[in-house]
Amino acid sequence: MSKRDLKKYLAELTKAQLEEQIMELYEKFSPVKVYYDFAFNPKEDKLLQECKLKISNEYFPLKGTGKRKKPKMRRSVAQKYIKHFILLGVDPFVIADIMLYNIEIAQTFASENTIKQELFFKSMLNSFQQAVDFIISNGILKEFYTRINAIHEETIQQKWNNEPEFYRIMEQFE
Secondary structure, eight states: OOHHHHHHHHHHSOHHHHHHHHHHHHHHOHHHHHHHHHHHOOOHHHHHHHHHHHHHHHHSOOTTSSSOOSOOOOHHHHHHHHHHHHHHTOOHHHHHHHHHHHHHHHHHHHHHSOOOOHHHHHHHHHHHHHHHHHHHHTTOHHHHHHHHHHHHHHHHHTTOTTHHHHHHHHGGGO
16 A cells, blocks of 8 residues: 555544554554654653663673673664664664764773674774764764764774774764
8 A cells, every 4th residue: 555545545534433543553563552652751761771771781791680691792782772763763862872882882891801703893883884974964963073083082092903994984074
């Protein structure tokens, strides 16, 4: 069904029929419920804290909880949250904060541990590029430039092999 056909169909329904259909969608489909729950009670701060906890758990798992003790370092955990937040329409400042936090926590981990997987560094570069692109496209570079620059400086400090690629991204701002 095209958007045009859907609009035509919806225009033919009464208010009661529309309400009934929306309630059905809300009860049947979890993404619809999540959307409406967020739309009417955003609690972005709570979502942000939950997200940061899950991301940090990827690098610094909580000990004594009966769960794993070895870090998994999965970028996909943060990516899943970022995609979810974009779909929900979460404030771009919150999304940018998460994007940068993901890299910062990974750098904290890397400063304390030797990382041999080249994929880790490539993944962090991809995250950095995506964060910078997102921040620029949302016009919030001024608010996040200091953190972006600190991330780049940390790649120099830790002597990451792909630091020149981070530098090339930073050159956009000059």
